[in-house]
Amino acid sequence: MMKILFPTDFSKAAETAFFYALQMTMKLEAELVLVHVYELPDLGRALHNTSKEVYEIMEMETLENFKKSVNELREKATQKGFSNIEFKHLMAEGQIVPRIVNIAKEEEADFIVMGTTGATGLKEVFLGSVASGVIDNAPCNVLSIPQEVSLQDTIKKVAYLTNYKDEEVVSFNEVYRFAKYFNATTCSIHFEKEVDDLSEKEMQAWKNKLIVDTTNLNSYVITGNNFEEAICQLYAEKNIDILAIQPRKRNFFTQVFKKSLSKQIVQRLKIPLFTLPAK
Template sequence: MKRILFPTDFSDTANNAFVYALEMAKHLDAEFIVLHVYDSPNLTYEGCPSSIAAIYETIELKNLENFNDQIPYLRKIAEEHQFESVKMSYILRHGNLIKIIKEISEKENIDLIVMGTHGASGLKEVFLGSNTGFVITQVPTMLLCLPNEAKFEKIKHICFTTLLKDEDKTALSDVLNIAKKFHAKVKCLTIKTSDSKLAHEDIEKWQSNFKREPIEFFVVSNDNIKKTIYDFLERQEIDVLAMLTHRRSFVEQLFTQSLAQKLSFHSKTPILVMHEK
């Protein structure tokens, strides 16, 4: 893993995620790119285009000044946490956040995007309309979602949810590569529902591919997938939950982008969202 992209709006949530993201960069020996994207209001005023142009110039200048003010603050945070060894660069862009994240991810060969997620009071799951949720569904780069409550501690256990499909093996290998950087163990969780067709022989055959790796496998029979995952996170003291998004049948939808988004909203555990290759 060579490059990490960190989009920020300089909020408290983003600054909390900044420290966690720097820890990831330090352990993974990756370059760190800070991205701030701003958008301008859609102004229309007939008969005075020069005034509109002046307003836009003022907005751009204020955003540039704010960006330049924030960079020393981020550097100070990095120094206070002893991240001087992490190579950092900064990008300021105007336009659509999701489009620009996708563009930079492709152009700069980004391996991992790290974003903070906002919580909410009440029962409505507003996260589904958040920027992090849109990145999950629209940008095919690995994404680490960091809830407000997430604080970096030594990563000892990473949970990888799997349906034991062949295509999951590539994602599991990626998770293993990350785990080894932290000297962590991977705990693979397969939830076998009442309509599952997984046979014991199939499970053993799939697991045999990773006999020599620091992996422990768990197969849990339960129809309540979300609750099963939450219980597993707590019982096994999971530090990061890794999930692979699928794009196929209705049966697998509980392991698709929708569940990853809902978990990012509810869980205090960082979630690593991966995409099929």
């Protein structure tokens, strides 16, 4: 059975991701694990003698708030029609990103589903947020869900961003299988400043290596000097619901998104991001 790890801080953005995780749990017939990681503040030398007692009080308050928040999520899940989905819950203290990554390893999670926040959601994914840290270090697939994603939004098309590299073949096949759980189609996207005959040959050679039926596989090549504008236009035109990426290095993301994103672009990029373990 697959296992989905859902890290949460019980914010509005996390709640949106929670309902997405519930949908995935149902579709994949998976096990859902909710985890809340918290960090205790450094009280410093001034409170050295009483720090243990203070920490114990803070941890008790955190535990009580955790239990209350979990019960509220259970009630909301029931209201949305997910009363039949059970999930276990964990609470852990420590640095947020390392603890989430370690718990994912301990639980042998297949997916991590987590939220991103507000108008800067996608930008934060790439530029240093908790989601970015998890993406960089996760041992499994990560789905980052913008707060604006609606529970009613169905997954009909998943796009895989490729450079036509051999190592991306396995990743694409995995994304393709994921899409099939939702009866969704899969397409590929490649970015070039200019398209030439070599690009077309590379695309066809790469498609021939895939172990899936490529008869109806749409492959889009986007061009121009502005990646953000080109990818946004493609989202709008092709009704893409999820963007899937196989990151190699952290600077791959910062290079692609090195320019600041305008408000319009950020709003148009509010779709889930599927990242496979970084290589």
